[in-house]
Amino acid sequence: MTKGRNLWVRNIRPLGGEITDILILDGEIAETCTDVPETTEVLNGAGAIALPGLINAHCHLDKTRWGLPWEPHAAGPTRDERIAADREMRRGLMASTKERAAALAGHCAALGTSHIRTHVDVEPEFGLLAIEALLELSDEIADRVSIELVAFPQFGLVTNPGTAALMEAAIKLGASLLGGIDPSSIDHDRAGQLDAIFDMAERTGAGIDIHLHETAEEGAASLDMICAHTKALGMAGRVTVSHGFCLGTVDEKRLAGLINAMADAGVGVVSYAPGDSPVPPVKRLVEAGVAVGVGTDGIRDAWTPYGNGDMLERAMMLAYRSGFRRDEDIELALNAVIAGGAALMGLENHGLAPGCAGDMVLVNAETLADAVTARPSRKAVIKGGVNLMAASCL
């Protein structure tokens, strides 16, 4: 990783507050702006709002066709048909994984994404090819965006022999988290899949992030078990449920119980603000103390033709889908791409306070809600004290 540089960011409004300066020294936000080294580069924000680096807490960089010619969506309308189309597409594109992922990650970085958690398929047919490609990319692109890997059993775990061993191998190679997917409806063995994942987490020290498309009681029962396992292993703050459609499809009483269980166990949730699937009740979750992040999910891949990698747009979409209109509610959605994502990813030095990493996005907007609804072009994107939009970085 390139060592962070010094940057004196002047005339900015941190999180929409009063105008001030922030000094980044050696890639980290300094206590004060009193001792500015002579050679420090100066960036005049001219009153722009400064946001911490934006966090994409759920992506599939290995699946994207970003940069490739348009390909009409080929899958049928079910999850299983999409998985099949994905597998077929990947057969032809496995060799270009690093290149495709790099194109998308670089694009996301330019839009102010400082951190990406990407789920990377791990499966006997493809082995660890995608994991290896993404680990290489993570290393090479670290001065623009930090990438964290989830070893993801897209094609099943219990029902796909060899997958568990590959997941464990992926963690040894450098992936940070173990993935999972719909233990009841994919593997038809809720306890089997979840036991395997949590056992592996205990052995390896990895975190966990489980795709849960399951709706209603099927998903709720899976979520219950995830919370119970998390609590039993004392993994608070290190387990995420992605999508969590069930949180939008159970009745009030069940929902309250699930939210309590998540808060109690320290299980977070990531939504991509889907258009035609249920969105978890963001405000209630946040008020209960559950960490809520936002991801893009897949971008232009076999699953979906949508997506542009803009996390301000994802915050807008989460707010729009949640019916948020008041500033404080829209700020909740924005917070999900900042502090919410940071909590899920365990980033202790994320933010605009002294000691935090020098990751920052400047946008021309009046208020935070204005920044979310308007999604203005990025005036500057700073990673580790380097302005990525400076001429020398383009």
Added chain:
Amino acid sequence: MTKGRNLWVRNIRPLGGEITDILILDGEIAETCTDVPETTEVLNGAGAIALPGLINAHCHLDKTRWGLPWEPHAAGPTRDERIAADREMRRGLMASTKERAAALAGHCAALGTSHIRTHVDVEPEFGLLAIEALLELSDEIADRVSIELVAFPQFGLVTNPGTAALMEAAIKLGASLLGGIDPSSIDHDRAGQLDAIFDMAERTGAGIDIHLHETAEEGAASLDMICAHTKALGMAGRVTVSHGFCLGTVDEKRLAGLINAMADAGVGVVSYAPGDSPVPPVKRLVEAGVAVGVGTDGIRDAWTPYGNGDMLERAMMLAYRSGFRRDEDIELALNAVIAGGAALMGLENHGLAPGCAGDMVLVNAETLADAVTARPSRKAVIKGGVNLMAASCL
């Protein structure tokens, strides 16, 4: 209205088809490109996709705060609280109606919107002030965007004495359509409001566009009555239902009946692709022969902080909310901002065929679905044969 000019638009792909040229003569698309007058300006599309002018079939230009400082959303979560907040805001802003509407309409024009149907509040307290402002604007801005007015009883018709007379006066002044709103839940007199509107339409020759937020059976009963009145008066093709939330909230049997009734009567529907309200089943409606348009609804006003006036983004949102992933489905959503809107607005010369108005948008995209999902910046916006993005127009 400024008379259209001549423009030779070269190397474009009309609606994503084969590369070709289109000649606009005196603001109208010519039969062929064989007799190009010597002084004709040339615009090289360099392979861009050409779309007809985009149609915003439901807007509230008079309500917008576009161009004003950010104002946090003040209304409570119900329709009636939003109406109250709107009335309060309007009291302070009535004098700047034309200026505010002009700022937003100009912005929409720059994004390729060639036609806007705007609902304009008509109410005893404010009289015809907003109608007069919008009629003036419509005239002054016609060389950039065509604006059609609906005389809209936002605050009730039957329950707001004097409103009906003002609506009829608005039509005499130049508004094209009579509006309506939730006859059962706003006026508590379904037949009373609808009878009044259709009687007025018969007397004045105006079209009709009725806001229908009412859900489930309440909305379905209103929609039934609108279809029956439309059929009785032979107003096929001249009646629109806006929002039509009920189409997303009734059971299958009721839905099928409503769609049949709409197709039979010639009643169209406009959605703004809401984030947290039901979206009508676009594909079924289109397949049944119902005209489906898309609007922005209000943009940055007392009702909502969202919106940027981009009709490609509205098409994306309609597709995203409808779960459309296949190209042909995404094209349905795009068609709603083109031919669907044109059908609702009775624009017979809209499109890219010879004889059509020289309204066109150029975007760099591979396919139509690519144009919708990516919403690229506009490479050129042509209105009546004039490139609005030419240096002389900026």
